[in-house]
Amino acid sequence: MTSAATVHQADTVDNAAATPDHPQPYRELGLKDDEYSRIREILGRRPTDAELAMYSVMWSEHCSYKSSKVHLAYFSETTTDAMRERMLAGIGENAGVVEIGDGWAVTFKVESHNHPSYVEPYQGAATGVGGIVRDIMAMGARPVAVADPLRFGPADAPDTRRVLPGVVAGVGGYGNSLGLPNIGGEVVFDAGYLGNPLVNALCVGAMRTEDLHLAFASGTGNKIILFGARTGLDGIGGVSVLASETFGEETGRKKLPSVQVGDPFTEKVLIECCLDLFHAGLVVGIQDLGGAGLSCATSELASAGDGGMHVDLDVVPLRASGMTPAEILSSESQERMCAVVRPQDVEAFMAVCRRWDVLATVIGEVTDGDRLVIDWHGETVVDVPPRTVAHDGPVYRRPVLRSESQDDLIADSPDLLPRPAAPSELRAEILRMAASPNLCSRAWVTDQYDRYVRGNTVGAQPADAGVLRIDERTGRGIAVATDCNSRFVALDPYAGAQLALAEAYRNVATSGAVPLAVTNCLNFGSPEDPHVMWQFQQAVRGLADGCAQLGIPVTGGNVSFYNQTGVRAILPTPVVGVLGVIDDVARRVPSGFRRDGDTVVLLGETYDEIGGSEWANVVHGHLGGRPPVVDLAAEERLAELLAAAAADGLLSGSHDLSDGGLAQALVESCLVGGRGATVELPALDPFVALFSESAARVLVTVDPDRADDLLGMAAEAGVPAHVLGTTGGDDLTITDIPGFSLDELHTAWEGTLPALFG
Structure with missing residues (x-):
C-alpha cells in the first residue's frame, strides 16, 4: 500500500515545479494534448496529481459544457427583458427560479444520469434523483416533487429487461424514501436507446422569494463548511474517465464502482437540516456536491465569489482509509453539501447540524487572494486560479454538418405505407396501438412511486401534467410536464425540439395552468460527430426560438453527450420540461x-x-x-x-x-x-x-x-x-x-x- 508520506511528497506543488517532465496520465483522464498543455500554461508548471484530477473532471464534457457552450449562448440571446423579469435565477445557477405570485417562488431543473444507470441501474437512477434534489436544495428551496423522463431500448429486448426494473426501483426507492411525490415523466421504448438508456430526473422546489440562496463564496474570513455524509471511494469517475487507481501507485484497495451509492435517509435529514440553516440565516452561499465532488464545489464557490479560498483536506471526514488528495477531491459520494458561513455563525451552524445528527466540518475559509489553495499534511497540493477550473475551461466549435442521410430519411415518406380502411381493420389497429409498449398504461411503473405523499399532489400520472398545491391557504399551485418525441427530432431537429416544447406546454395548459418557464435535458450522441452537432445546434435554436415566440424563458438545464453504442448514436432527445402556475388548484x-x-x-x-x-x-x-x-x-x-x-x-x-x-x-x-x-x-x-x-x-x-x-x-x-x-x-x-x-x-x-x- 502507498504510504501517506510517499503520496504526500509526490503530490505537492513544490514537487510538481521541481519535476516538470514527470509523466502524467492525462489522456487516460479524458484530457486532450492541447488541454494538458493549456493547464501547464495556466499554472506555469506541470499540475500536481490533485490538480490534474480537478481539471480533468471539471473540464469534462459533463461539467464544462465545452462542446455545447457556443450553442447554448443562443438561449441568452433570445431571452427578452420581459422573459427575464419572471426569473429570480436562471442559466448558470444550480437551478432556475421563477416567481409564481403571493410571495412564492418555484425552482425546477432536469438532469441526466444516463451512463451510470446503464452500468448499475438501481444506484444510477437513485443517485440521479438524489443529485437533482440537492440542486434544488442549494437554491434555498424545499424539494416538493420529482418526475422521471425515461427511455429504453425495445421493450422485449433482454437488455431492457435487465435495466428497466432496476431504474424504476431506483427512482421509486430514493424518491419514496425522501417523501417526495413523483408527479410525472415518461417511459419510451425505441431501438435507438438499446445499450444507452436515458434516465433523466426532474425536481421541483418551493420557497418564499426572500429565501433564495446562490452558490458563491464571498467575505474574507468566512468559513467553508462541508456537511452531510462522509467522503468515500464510491463515485470516483462518475462524470469522467477518472478511476481511483489512476493516481499514484497501486494501493491494494478493492476498487469501488464509479457509480455513486445513495442513502436517501441521510439525504432526507440533510434536507431538513438545510432548511433550518436557511431559515436561521446562517448561510452566505451554498453548493451541493454532485458531479466532480469537492473539485466542483470548491472551485465553483471560489470562482463565483469575490476572493480566493483555502481548504485543508486533512479534516475532510472520510469513510475509507488512505485516500489520496486526488481521490478526496474527485469522489462523488452522495448526500454532501458545502456552505459559506460567517465566523460568528459557525457555532450556531454546527448546533443546527448536531440537532439533525448531520456531520459538519470546517474545511477552509474565504481568502483575500484570487487563488484556490488546498493543503494536505501541511503542504500545498493545489494552487490554482479557481475560474480556470470552474468556468474558463476549453470551448470547442465542433464541426457542424448536416449529413446526406438526412435527405434519405425525409424522402422515406410514410405516405406509401398501407393504411387500414375497413372498419374492422381500423378497430384492430386501435386495439393494437393501445397495447403497444409506448402507448400502453404506465401503471406498472408509476405504481412503484408514491405520487401523493405530503398530501399536496392534485394530479399525477396518468394525467397529462403533474399538479401540485404550493400554498395551502390560497390553493395556488403549479403544473409540470416533460415531453420529447425523439422520432420527430430525428426527422427535423429544429421543428422536433419545438414540437417537444409545444407538447409539454400543451400538457401544462390542459390542467388549466398558465405555462411560465422551461427547463431542458439535451441528450445527444457524440459531439465529435458533425451530424450530431448539427442535430444539437438545430434543436437548441428551435427550442430557443420557440420559447421566445411563446414568451417563456429557459431557466436552465443539462447537456448529455456521448449517448451512443459504438458509432450508433441515440435518437436525438431534447427533453423539455414546462412549469405552469394555477391560481387555485381546486379549479384544475x-x-x-x-x-x-x-x-x-x-x-x-x-x-x-x-x-x-x-x-x-x-x-x-x-x-x-x-x-x-x-x-x-x-x-x-x-x-x-x-x-x-x-x-x-x-x-x-x-x-x-x-x-x-x-x-x-x-x-x-x-x-x-x-x-x-x-x-x-x-x-x-x-x-x-x-x-x-x-x-x-x-x-x-x-x-x-x-x-x-x-x-x-x-x-x-x-x-x-x-x-x-x-x-x-x-x-x-x-x-x-x-x-x-x-x-x-x-x-x-x-x-x-x-x-x-x-
Whole structure:
C-alpha cells in the first residue's frame, strides 16, 4: 500500500515545479494534448496529481459544457427583458427560479444520469434523483416533487429487461424514501436507446422569494463548511474517465464502482437540516456536491465569489482509509453539501447540524487572494486560479454538418405505407396501438412511486401534467410536464425540439395552468460527430426560438453527450420540461371522461401528418418523412382558451392529443375517467382522423348546457372546435367502427408492461 508520506511528497506543488517532465496520465483522464498543455500554461508548471484530477473532471464534457457552450449562448440571446423579469435565477445557477405570485417562488431543473444507470441501474437512477434534489436544495428551496423522463431500448429486448426494473426501483426507492411525490415523466421504448438508456430526473422546489440562496463564496474570513455524509471511494469517475487507481501507485484497495451509492435517509435529514440553516440565516452561499465532488464545489464557490479560498483536506471526514488528495477531491459520494458561513455563525451552524445528527466540518475559509489553495499534511497540493477550473475551461466549435442521410430519411415518406380502411381493420389497429409498449398504461411503473405523499399532489400520472398545491391557504399551485418525441427530432431537429416544447406546454395548459418557464435535458450522441452537432445546434435554436415566440424563458438545464453504442448514436432527445402556475388548484381540469352525458369537443385542427408517428412506428417499424407542422401561435391560443375555460369552471375533463392521435386520446380518456363515449369522427379520412399526430389539439368535455359557451369562447380565441359526441356507458363507439367494451380496452392497455416485466 502507498504510504501517506510517499503520496504526500509526490503530490505537492513544490514537487510538481521541481519535476516538470514527470509523466502524467492525462489522456487516460479524458484530457486532450492541447488541454494538458493549456493547464501547464495556466499554472506555469506541470499540475500536481490533485490538480490534474480537478481539471480533468471539471473540464469534462459533463461539467464544462465545452462542446455545447457556443450553442447554448443562443438561449441568452433570445431571452427578452420581459422573459427575464419572471426569473429570480436562471442559466448558470444550480437551478432556475421563477416567481409564481403571493410571495412564492418555484425552482425546477432536469438532469441526466444516463451512463451510470446503464452500468448499475438501481444506484444510477437513485443517485440521479438524489443529485437533482440537492440542486434544488442549494437554491434555498424545499424539494416538493420529482418526475422521471425515461427511455429504453425495445421493450422485449433482454437488455431492457435487465435495466428497466432496476431504474424504476431506483427512482421509486430514493424518491419514496425522501417523501417526495413523483408527479410525472415518461417511459419510451425505441431501438435507438438499446445499450444507452436515458434516465433523466426532474425536481421541483418551493420557497418564499426572500429565501433564495446562490452558490458563491464571498467575505474574507468566512468559513467553508462541508456537511452531510462522509467522503468515500464510491463515485470516483462518475462524470469522467477518472478511476481511483489512476493516481499514484497501486494501493491494494478493492476498487469501488464509479457509480455513486445513495442513502436517501441521510439525504432526507440533510434536507431538513438545510432548511433550518436557511431559515436561521446562517448561510452566505451554498453548493451541493454532485458531479466532480469537492473539485466542483470548491472551485465553483471560489470562482463565483469575490476572493480566493483555502481548504485543508486533512479534516475532510472520510469513510475509507488512505485516500489520496486526488481521490478526496474527485469522489462523488452522495448526500454532501458545502456552505459559506460567517465566523460568528459557525457555532450556531454546527448546533443546527448536531440537532439533525448531520456531520459538519470546517474545511477552509474565504481568502483575500484570487487563488484556490488546498493543503494536505501541511503542504500545498493545489494552487490554482479557481475560474480556470470552474468556468474558463476549453470551448470547442465542433464541426457542424448536416449529413446526406438526412435527405434519405425525409424522402422515406410514410405516405406509401398501407393504411387500414375497413372498419374492422381500423378497430384492430386501435386495439393494437393501445397495447403497444409506448402507448400502453404506465401503471406498472408509476405504481412503484408514491405520487401523493405530503398530501399536496392534485394530479399525477396518468394525467397529462403533474399538479401540485404550493400554498395551502390560497390553493395556488403549479403544473409540470416533460415531453420529447425523439422520432420527430430525428426527422427535423429544429421543428422536433419545438414540437417537444409545444407538447409539454400543451400538457401544462390542459390542467388549466398558465405555462411560465422551461427547463431542458439535451441528450445527444457524440459531439465529435458533425451530424450530431448539427442535430444539437438545430434543436437548441428551435427550442430557443420557440420559447421566445411563446414568451417563456429557459431557466436552465443539462447537456448529455456521448449517448451512443459504438458509432450508433441515440435518437436525438431534447427533453423539455414546462412549469405552469394555477391560481387555485381546486379549479384544475382532470384528465379523462369523468361524468356521463358530457359533450366531447375536439379543439384544434387535424391534418394528414403521419411522419414519425406512433402508428408508423408500431405497425410498420417505420421512421421517415416530415414531422407534423409546428404552429406555436395556435398552441398559445389554445393554452389561453384552456386557462380561461378552467378559470370559468367550464371543463369537466381534458386530454391532449399527441402519440397515437385521436384514437389513443379517446381510449385513454375512457379508461382514465372510467366512462365510455359515443363519438363521430370529423369529416376526414377516418384513418387520418384517428391516427394523425397533428399538434395544437386537445380533447375536452363540457356540460351540454354550457357547450355553446365553450364553442363561443373557442371561436373568439381563433381555436377550431368540433363537437364529437357524448360521454357515458360502458363502451367506446366510434363512427362505423365496431364498438369496444371498456373491459376489452382495459385488458389491452393494462396488460403489456406486466407481461413484459413481471
